[in-house]
Amino acid sequence: MSSGLSHQRRSLGVYLQESGVGSTLNLSLDSDTSSTSTPSSGKPGGRRSTSTLYSQFQMSESENRQSYEGSLYKKGAFMKPWKSRWFVLDKTKHQLRYYDSRMDTECKGVIDLAGAEAITPGTPTMGAPKTVDEKAFFDLKTTKRVYNFCAQDVQLAQQWIDRIQSCLSDA
16 A cells, blocks of 8 residues: 555554443544654644544434344255354344354345245254254245244244244334
């Protein structure tokens, strides 16, 4: 990254701060030059003023409750294996989005809950994770297909069922 300025240092700081009201995300980009450069005051040997890019994102508590996320196993389409995916339930958009992992930014797929007909307890199928209780399985029936899911335990499965059902009731 050569910008023609010698002895320039760039740093990027990302800060996430949570409070009782919601979450705040502050982003800043700081550029400092070394003491051999000329500061904005025009006097050699000093330090140039720091330019700051500040952006703030704040979510209210009600918006924060509009989504739920976590890891679930999902059975792929016909004759596909069970895979662990990171799911985000977006109650505002009535969507259940899934990703390869929590850190992934590219969505693997979207289940439109506007087309959902029912969410019911499921049963293990061939290739299902062996360490999971059979009561941790549930199915989501949409107009397009039936999605098979499995949570790590019965309590998590029930939380997902309740939250998805709540989203279906709002649609």
